[in-house]
Amino acid sequence: MAGSLSTSNSKIYLAYKLVLFIVILLVLDFIGGSLLKYLYFSQQSGDDYSLNYAMDKANEDILLLGDSRIHHGCIPEIFTDILGYSSYNAARGAQSIIFSYAVLSAILKRHNPKIVIVDMPPNGLAKRSNGYDKLSCLLPYYRSHPEIRRFVDLRGSFEKFKLISRVYPFNSTILKSLKERHKPKKDWKGYVPRHKVVRPDIDVANQPADMEGKIIADLDPNLVEAYTGIITKSIEVGAKPFVVILPRYKYPRAELDYKLKSYKVIKKIAADYNVPFWDMSFDTLFYGHNEYFSDMSHFNHKGAQLFSKVLAEKIKAELGDSIVSGNTIVDKSLPDSLSQ
Amino acid sequence: MLFNSIHYIIFFPIVVMLYFSLPHRYRWILLLAASYYFYMCWKVEYIILIITSTLIDYTAGLKMGQTDDKRKRKKYLILSLITNLGLLGTFKYFNFFNESFRALFSHYNLMLNIPELKVLLPVGISFYTFQTLSYSIDVYRGVKKPERHLGMFALYVSFFPQLVAGPIERSTRLLPQLFEKKKYSYENFSSGMKQIIWGYFKKLVVADRLAIIVNSVYNNQSEHSGITLLLATLFFSFQVYCDFSAYSDIAIGSARIMGYDLMENFRRPFLAKSFPEVWRRWHISLTTWFKDYVYIPMGGSRVSQSRWLFNVIVVFTISGLWHGANWTFIIWGAIHGICLASSRVFAGIRQWFVHLIRLDRFPRFHNFIRILITFTLFSLLAMFFRANSLSDAFQIAEKVFLLKGSLYVAQTTMLLYGLFGIGFLMMVEIKQEFFDNKFSLFDNRIPIIRHLSYAFLVLIILAVGVFDGGQFIYFQF
Numbered sequence: 136m137a138g139s140l141s142t143s144n145s146k147i148y149l150a151y152k153l154v155l156f157i158v159i160l161l162v163l164d165f166i167g168g169s170l171l172k173y174l175y176f177s178q179q180s181g182d183d184y185s186l187n188y189a190m191d192k193a194n195e196d197i198l199l200l201g202d203s204r205i206h207h208g209c210i211p212e213i214f215t216d217i218l219g220y221s222s223y224n225a226a227r228g229a230q231s232i233i234f235s236y237a238v239l240s241a242i243l244k245r246h247n248p249k250i251v252i253v254d255m256p257p258n259g260l261a262k263r264s265n266g267y268d269k270l271s272c273l274l275p276y277y278r279s280h281p282e283i284r285r286f287v288d289l290r291g292s293f294e295k296f297k298l299i300s301r302v303y304p305f306n307s308t309i310l311k312s313l314k315e316r317h318k319p320k321k322d323w324k325g326y327v328p329r330h331k332v333v334r335p336d337i338d339v340a341n342q343p344a345d346m347e348g349k350i351i352a353d354l355d356p357n358l359v360e361a362y363t364g365i366i367t368k369s370i371e372v373g374a375k376p377f378v379v380i381l382p383r384y385k386y387p388r389a390e391l392d393y394k395l396k397s398y399k400v401i402k403k404i405a406a407d408y409n410v411p412f413w414d415m416s417f418d419t420l421f422y423g424h425n426e427y428f429s430d431m432s433h434f435n436h437k438g439a440q441l442f443s444k445v446l447a448e449k450i451k452a453e454l455g456d457s458i459v460s461g462n463t464i465v466d467k468s469l470p471d472s473l474s475q
Numbered sequence: 476m477l478f479n480s481i482h483y484i485i486f487f488p489i490v491v492m493l494y495f496s497l498p499h500r501y502r503w504i505l506l507l508a509a510s511y512y513f514y515m516c517w518k519v520e521y522i523i524l525i526i527t528s529t530l531i532d533y534t535a536g537l538k539m540g541q542t543d544d545k546r547k548r549k550k551y552l553i554l555s556l557i558t559n560l561g562l563l564g565t566f567k568y569f570n571f572f573n574e575s576f577r578a579l580f581s582h583y584n585l586m587l588n589i590p591e592l593k594v595l596l597p598v599g600i601s602f603y604t605f606q607t608l609s610y611s612i613d614v615y616r617g618v619k620k621p622e623r624h625l626g627m628f629a630l631y632v633s634f635f636p637q638l639v640a641g642p643i644e645r646s647t648r649l650l651p652q653l654f655e656k657k658k659y660s661y662e663n664f665s666s667g668m669k670q671i672i673w674g675y676f677k678k679l680v681v682a683d684r685l686a687i688i689v690n691s692v693y694n695n696q697s698e699h700s701g702i703t704l705l706l707a708t709l710f711f712s713f714q715v716y717c718d719f720s721a722y723s724d725i726a727i728g729s730a731r732i733m734g735y736d737l738m739e740n741f742r743r744p745f746l747a748k749s750f751p752e753v754w755r756r757w758h759i760s761l762t763t764w765f766k767d768y769v770y771i772p773m774g775g776s777r778v779s780q781s782r783w784l785f786n787v788i789v790v791f792t793i794s795g796l797w798h799g800a801n802w803t804f805i806i807w808g809a810i811h812g813i814c815l816a817s818s819r820v821f822a823g824i825r826q827w828f829v830h831l832i833r834l835d836r837f838p839r840f841h842n843f844i845r846i847l848i849t850f851t852l853f854s855l856l857a858m859f860f861r862a863n864s865l866s867d868a869f870q871i872a873e874k875v876f877l878l879k880g881s882l883y884v885a886q887t888t889m890l891l892y893g894l895f896g897i898g899f900l901m902m903v904e905i906k907q908e909f910f911d912n913k914f915s916l917f918d919n920r921i922p923i924i925r926h927l928s929y930a931f932l933v934l935i936i937l938a939v940g941v942f943d944g945g946q947f948i949y950f951q952f
Contacts, residue, residue, distance in 0.1 A: 145661045152665070152922075159923075160930040167934050268943050293481035302937040309938060310888040 168301020174312035175275055175305050179319030182227055182327075183272070183311065189225040189325070190241045190276055196220035198242065198374075199325070200235035200365065201254030203228030204381045208434040209252070210443040211324040217447035218454075220249055224325030229269050232259055236361035237273055237286040239368060244282055247372040250450065253365055254381050257416070260362060260397035262355040266290070274304035289357060328436040329429035333384055354396055362401065366408050377450060378405045380414040382421035382442065384428035411453055420445065476516040478725040479678055486513070487729055494733055499656040503626050506653075506733075510635035514598075521597045524562055529632045531558040532607045533625055536614045540621030548615055555611035559604040566597055571800035599639030601797055605764055607632045610646035612768055619646050627653050634735075636726040640719070642740040642760035649735070657734030667731035669917065669929060674724030676932055679940030681896035682718035685710045687941070688893055691885060693861055696871055700880020704858075704871050711861045712854035713897050716744065719758070743904045745853075748845040750811075750818045753853055761797070765790050784820070788812035798860070803868050807859035814852065892939050899935070 178184040197220045199209045204226075211222035225238050235253065242248065267289040277287050277298050288294055297303050305312075369376040378401065405412035420441070421427050427438025434442055476482050490509045494502055515522050535551040542548060569592045580587040610631070613619035622628040631650050637643075692699050692707035699707070723740035730737045744756040754762050766775075773786045788809060795808015834841045858875065862868035874880075884890050906914055916928040 146659065149661050149664055152661075156926050156930065159926050160933055163927075163930050163934055164937070167938065171938065265943070271942075291481070296481065297942070300937050302934055303942075306937065306942065307888075307892065307939055310891055314888070 164301050168305065171302060171305035171309060171312070172275070174316060175308050178312055178315040180322055181311065181315035181320070183275075183308065184315060184319075184322075185225070185325045186227060186238070186272060189223065189238050190280065193223050193225065193242050194221075194246045195223040195324075196249040197222035197252065198239070198248045198250070199224040199226055199252050199254075200239060201226040201232075202230050202256065202259075204256070204433055205252075205254035205379075206325070207327055207329050207429070208254075208381050208439050208442055209446065210326050210328075210439050213440065213443035214447045214450075217444065218250070218451055222324065224323075226254065226325070227272065230272075231263060231267075231269070231361075232358055232365065233267065233286055233289065233361040234270060234273070236364050237270070237283040239365055240282045240286075241276070241280050243368060243372055244280075248369075248374045251365065251369040251374050251376045252446070252450070253362075253376065253378050255362065255378055255401050257380060257395050257398040257401070260354045260358045260400055261395070262353050262358075267357075271306065274298065274306070275308075277304060286361075326439070328439065329433060330436055331429040332435055333425045333428045333430050335425040354400060359400060359404075363404055366404065366410055370408065370410075375454070376408075376410050377453070378410055378412045379446065380416050381432075381434075382415045382418045382427075383432045384421075384425060385423060385431060386416070413449065415446075418445075476513050478722060479675065482516070491732055495659045502657075503630050503653065506635070507626060507630045507633065510630065510633040510638060513635040514633065514638060517598050518595065524566075524597050524600065525603060525633055526629075528559055528562060528604060528607050529629045531555060532611050532632070533622065533628045535611055536621040536628075537623070539611075539614050552611055552615040555608065559608045559611075563600060563604050565592070566594060566600055568796075568800045575802075602641050602643055603632055603638060605761075605797075606643050606645075609643070609764060609768065610650075613646055619650075622646070622650060624654075634730070636729040636735075637737055640722045640726070641758075642723055642726065642738045643764055644737060644760070648738065652735050655734075660734065663731050663734055667728040670724045670728030670731065672929055672932055672936075673917075674721040674728060675940075676721075676936055677717040677724065677900065678721035679936050679942065681893075681900055682714050682721060683941035683943070684889070684896055684939070685714040685717075685893050688889055689714055689861065693863065693867075693871075696862075696867055696874075699874075699883060701874035701876070701878040702880060702882045703884075705875045705878065706882065708858045708861070708871070708875060709854050710893060710897075712745075712850075712857040713900070715857065715860065716741070716757075717896075717900065743908050745850050745901070746846055746904060746908045747849050748842055749849055750814045750852070753849060754811075754815065761794070765794055769793060780820075784816045787816045791815065802865045803859050803862050806865065806868070807856060810856055810859065814856070895939065 175183060176187060178187070195211070197211070197214050197218065199205055199211065199214075199222065206224060206226035206228055209224055209226075211224050214220070214222040225235070225242075227234060232253070232255065239251065267286075270287055270290055273283055273287050276283055284295075287298075366376050366378075380401075402412055402414075415421070421438065424438075427434055427441060429435040429438075476486060486509075490505070493505055497505055511522055511525075514525065532555050535555040538551045539548045573587075573589050573591065577587045577589075610619065610622075610628075614621050622631070627650065630653055631644075631646060634644070634649065634653075689707050689711045692703055693711070696704060720741035727737045727740070738760055740758060740760050742756040742759065744753050747753040747756050770786060770790045773789070774782060775786070776783055778786065789812070791812030792805060792809040795804045795806070795811070798804045798808070829835050829841065834844065855875070858871050859868045862871055903917070916924060917932075919925050919928070
């Protein structure tokens with residue numbers, strides 16, 4: 136049809152067709168996006184359900200933040216039993232500390248927790264090869280939570296343009312949404328148990344451990360900022376932060392951990408803010424005990440039960456010097472400027 | 476600059492708008508500048524290689540055109556060959572041969588101490604060197620007149636849509652088009668855009684999704700069972716097809732919007748009924764390049780059967796080496812050559828067998844069986860293409876053929892997304908191949924159905940595409 140048109144008419148025809156196509160696309164995008172949004176937010180269990188709860192509903196006194204190790208390693212109910220505070224595990228697998236900071240920022244908009252427990256892997260501040268790709272799980276909250284936008288924008292300078300689409304924030308969520316909606320699993324307040332037991336004869340030498348490369352790896356200033364932010368924001372709202380490095384089953388070349396640039400900075404920042412820093416990587420209660428682990432660095436349910444108990448007791452002992460006053464734990468050891 | 480980056484999505488419309496705004500005589504300058512910019516986005520210094528190749532071939536072409544003396548013409552052809560193959564040899568193959576010879580020498584307790592060359596492989600070097608080589612050979616043969624316009628010749632070498640991963644164009648096809656005054660055309664724009672969208676679907680929904688599964692299995696192959704490796708191998712064949720044909724689709728679509736007609740590079744290869752047919756449908760621009768510039772000069776098929784077998788296996792082995800500086804690619808190419816040769820050698824026996832079991836009475840079923848066998852064999856050979864080393868490839872092959880162990884799927888959702896992508900792709904391709912005038916959605920006569928179909932395709936890309944900026948596999952070649 137357009138072939139018979141003159142060039143200028145053909146351009147008008149193109150403009151008309153383009154507008155028509157864009158309108159159809161926007162309408163379909165809106166419908167598709169709304170459907171995906173509905174499915175996403177109606178999940179009854181799983182990672183996204185936990186994230187949704189943490190972002191919009193969590194009002195627990197104890198927050199557990201970090202990656203898969205704490206996600207599978209700390210049982211909120213045990214913390215509640217021992218410390219007497221409600222708890223929620225807001226950690227998520229394969230995430231960096233930026234994710235935890237984003238979740239904490241969203242929670243602090245509406246609620247002040249009393250205790251914030253952060254798991255920091257020794258190399259948790261080093262630059263990651265996959266950049267900020269994993270922050271895609273925060274995309275569904277980009278429109279509704281302005282406080283997390285700067286974190287999501289780290290994914291790329293064009294992310295905000297992609298987010299014009301209503302479908303894109305729910306990219307690759309449809310199957311999981313359907314599954315978690317129709318076959319929900321038990322909710323452990325964010326904690327996800329693992330039941331596997333690691334083989335005692337597992338070949339440690341075969342585990343990935345490019346430690347030399349990691350020692351000299353540059354720090355990511357955004358990760359450092361996020362880690363510092365978690366500590367300072369927690370203190371600002373009167374919460375008591377704890378930085379923990381979770382135990383491991385076995386680890387090749389363990390001695391190199393302490394040489395990591397990242398490890399030194401994690402420790403230093405915690406010391407600067409007078410925050411308890413507990414490196415439990417090689418705690419003899421756990422290290423080398425395969426019955427507590429599902430793999431080299433993740434607890435199984437049995438290990439998580441014991442570890443949660445040990446950590447909660449440790450925190451209880453630490454809080455012995457603190458006064459529980461109203462809704463706030465006032466730590467006498469903090470500098471005046473931060474304890475107010 | 477990647478085709479699947481926002482950078483390109485901004486860059487390309489700007490180039491198109493400027494292109495159609497400029498008078499014809501200035502357009503080549505715009506396209507050349509855009510092409511060089513496109514290339515320099517990876518590494519600025521790399522452009523020197525393209526310029527060197529351009530200047531040498533331009534000069535060689537002119538010099539060949541100035542004389543009828545075959546010896547002198549040959550001298551300039553050799554200059555072009557040495558320059559282009561020298562660049563390729565240095566940047567792509569030096570370390571491979573160095574390493575291979577070192578291993579060979581050490582086997583006989585001899586030392587070879589040539590230091591490793593620490594350079595990055597220039598993106599697309601195999602493509603543009605082959606493209607410019609075809610020009611020199613065509614001029615030498617007298618098929619093409621030497622190009623006098625240096626700018627146009629430089630544009631022919633570096634035309635950005637097909638610069639880094641083809642299709643490898645011939646000077647006889649592309650150069651004349653560069654001189655033509657291109658008018659804006661709605662049909663070109665529309666069909667170009669459709670091909671681009673389809674390319675993005677293949678890349679983001681199929682290839683990049685399958686890459687996650689394939690990489691997790693192949694990069695840890697010792698931990699996986701035969702059945703898991705078999706599935707990953709089948710997925711890899713779809714991954715590599717979608718990755719590469721997606722690039723070609725976006726390249727062809729981008730060029731068509733500006734009025735240029737690039738050659739078809741893939742024609743539904745997984746629906747081929749025999750090995751020779753696969754290679755008439757797979758990476759057509761490279762296969763025809765090897766046919767015209769290597770296979771036919773070696774005598775082609777007009778030689779004795781034994782010589783023909785030799786020719787085919789040699790050509791495919793070289794083709795394997797072209798794909799990558801690793802023994803895995805060489806073996807992959809050689810086996811393909813053997814399969815192709817066997818296909819002809821055993822054609823009689825095959826026909827006899829088909830007749831014996833009366834399969835020829837059911838032509839549709841017979842064709843289905845042929846497609847299935849060809850696809851399975853082609854896919855299984857892809858394990859050599861993907862394996863990280865030759866020893867890995869043989870280990871994988873052993874496990875796959877023994878089919879030991881159970882299937883391991885880390886994430887069921889990932890598998891389902893992958894299968895959805897493959898299913899959608901094959902549905903479209905089967906429709907195009909066998910039911911061209913039926914069940915039309917993407918080329919329906921009613922415009923609103925066409926629009927809805929493409930809008931739906933875009934939504935699928937947004938909903939289940941992988942947006943981590945994955946590289947195109949063929950960039951490494």
